[in-house]
Amino acid sequence: MSQKLNWMNSSDSKTTKLYFEDGSIKYEGQILNNLYEGKGKLYFKNTNGILKYEGDFKEGKFNGFGKIYEKDGRLISEGNFINDLPKGFITFRNGDKFIGDLSLDYKREGYGILLSFSKNFFYKGTFKDDNIHGKGILYCDSNLTRISVDGIWVVNKLDGYGVTYWPNGNKKWEGYLTEENSKIILNGNCSTYLENGYLNSIAFFTRGKVSGRIRIFKNNFLKYEGEVRQTDDGNGVYHGFGVIYEDNTDKILFEGYFQNGKPDGVGTAYYNDYKFYHGGFKFGNSHGKGTLYYPSGNIKKC
Numbered sequence: 001m002s003q004k005l006n007w008m009n010s011s012d013s014k015t016t017k018l019y020f021e022d023g024s025i026k027y028e029g030q031i032l033n034n035l036y037e038g039k040g041k042l043y044f045k046n047t048n049g050i051l052k053y054e055g056d057f058k059e060g061k062f063n064g065f066g067k068i069y070e071k072d073g074r075l076i077s078e079g080n081f082i083n084d085l086p087k088g089f090i091t092f093r094n095g096d097k098f099i100g101d102l103s104l105d106y107k108r109e110g111y112g113i114l115l116s117f118s119k120n121f122f123y124k125g126t127f128k129d130d131n132i133h134g135k136g137i138l139y140c141d142s143n144l145t146r147i148s149v150d151g152i153w154v155v156n157k158l159d160g161y162g163v164t165y166w167p168n169g170n171k172k173w174e175g176y177l178t179e180e181n182s183k184i185i186l187n188g189n190c191s192t193y194l195e196n197g198y199l200n201s202i203a204f205f206t207r208g209k210v211s212g213r214i215r216i217f218k219n220n221f222l223k224y225e226g227e228v229r230q231t232d233d234g235n236g237v238y239h240g241f242g243v244i245y246e247d248n249t250d251k252i253l254f255e256g257y258f259q260n261g262k263p264d265g266v267g268t269a270y271y272n273d274y275k276f277y278h279g280g281f282k283f284g285n286s287h288g289k290g291t292l293y294y295p296s297g298n299i300k301k302c
Contacts, residue, residue: 025049035060044071055081068106076106094118100127115142131155140167149184151177158184170197175205210236221248226258237261256281277302 018027024047029040036042036057044050050073055066062081069075077098079090086102100112107130108114114123114132124144125136132153140146146169151162162177164184175190186192186205194200203214209230216224226242238244238258246253256267262284263269269286270276279290279302292300 020045022046029057047071077102113144117142125153149177166193166195168195170195178207180207219248221245222250223247229260 014030015028016031017025020026024045025043026045027036027040027042029036030038032038037059038057040054040057041051042053044052050071051069053062053066053068055062056064058064061084063083064081065079066081067075067078068086075093077086077090077092079086079098080088085104086106088099090098090100090102092098095116095118097115097117098108098112099115100108101110103109108127109129111126112124114121114127116122122139122142122144123132123136124139125132126134128134133155135152136150137147138149138151140148146167147165149158149162149164151158151164152160154160157179158177159179160176162174163171164173164177166172171191171193172195173184173186173190173192175186176188178185178187185208187207188204189202190205191202192200198220199217201214201216203210204212210228213226214224214228214236215222222245224238224242224244226238227240228236228242229239230236238261240258241256242258243255244253245251252270254263254267254269256263257265259265263281264283265281266279267281268276268278269281274295275293277286277290277292279286280288282288286302290302292302294300
């Protein structure tokens with residue numbers, strides 16, 4: 001920005017006008033020691049007076065509050081500048097507000113806060129090449145008081161370990177989070193929580209679906225541990241080998257094979273009077289050959 005100033009035509013002691021060789025205006029404002037200084041306006045070359053920057057200058061560079069424009073006259077951003085670089089609080093032409101550092105070409109770079117009211121998107125974290133990239137926190141409100149997601153972004157999409165939260169502030173999901181079509185997807189080992197803060201499940205997910213075994217909890221007690229089958233509605237049912245526990249205790253009620261949510265195949269059922277049955281099951285009931293074992297040691301073939 002600092003350069004020898006030519007084509008000068010002073011109109012008064014406070015305001016100076018500089019012109020390009022073609023006669024179009026280049027700069028209008030204050031000058032000190034042959035450098036832009038104080039309030040001024042800088043224009044694009046060969047545009048017959050289209051404004052490029054208006055605001056504060058110091059030692060020939062943007063320093064202080066100013067506004068940057070496109071050649072078509074549209075505002076790019078307004079805010080504070082230090083040595084030609086936007087610093088601090090910047091407002092973009094779409095109404096988004098950014099607090100942080102921008103690069104020479106006015107791209108968000110490094111740590112900052114983005115407040116996008118049009119998209120209801122409020123973010124605090126790292127940026128790279130104008131994209132959300134790296135560690136950051138997404139908030140539910142512009143006051144940055146209620147966390148929605150705390151995670152890792154790669155070029156504007158979640159991709160890494162993170163935590164999502166219910167509106168009341170309790171955890172919702174925790175694990176490897178990715179994003180598809182603006183929806184958060186669970187991948188890898190993840191935990192899910194109920195809105196009251198109780199643990200709901202621990203499982204391995206593949207693109208949002210349980211893959212393999214799952215541990216399901218009720219009132220923070222283990223309720224089921226085993227395999228499940230994903231249903232068309234996005235839910236899951238016990239399917240394969242698993243273990244069911246009595247509510248609010250660690251007592252096993254059934255261990256064996258399930259089909260579509262019900263015991264089906266070989267399994268063992270445990271009863272309150274300490275007897276248990278081992279054998280075949282069908283549609284949730286004992287079926288076929290089996291043996292009933294009593295606390296006394298007696299055995300009954302079924």
